[in-house]
Amino acid sequence: EVQLVESGGGLVKPGGSLRLSCAASGFTFSSYSMNWVRQAPGKGLEWVSSISSSSSYIYYADSVKGRFTISRDNAKNSLYLQMNSLRAEDTAVYYCAREGPFGIPFDYWGQGTLVTVSS
């Protein structure tokens, strides 16, 4: 069974940093591109970042470029999101999501981890 479990969320002050993790199981993690998607309270979905299976291709939304860094460790079946210079508008539930095979988009999602940026 495919499982994605996020961790690392919490309360952080503006300007602070946080590192999110996503532990994957039930599939060959090293074969799949992965993504982070966030959802501000009561709002819609916003794609944040993606990373290819071998980390060769990395993309960011303009809203986080230069502040967030996506990475992965295929040996540990883990995806990460390093978030620096956090702002109030980064407050959201952060989901990790797998890109499926053969052009299928986000076929599996984690349960999400809440990041709150507030003084």
Add this chain to the structure above:
Amino acid sequence: EIVLTQSPGTLSLSPGERATLSCRASQSVSSSYLAWYQQKPGQAPRLLIYGASSRATGIPDRFSGSGSGTDFTLTISRLEPEDFAVYYCQQYGSSPRITFGQGTRLEIK
């Protein structure tokens, strides 16, 4: 950036009725890389449709997708109580690669 506009914002229907949700793109969506997701309160989104019209694994056949270019539709042929949720469209074929619509809330009338 491709902007996706969903309509209506809220749709009020009764179980057993047919639901038609619209997603319009600001420019043509490459190779019909258009998906639909369902999200219930407190849950992660669930993939329903990809490639504009292909159902994801385990999705009932009352869900169907259609469209191409800039106009796409999600149809739920006969609403079940568990179908009342928020639905998002997503395009995943264009730089910055991925954008979502703002969502349509399907509520019980």
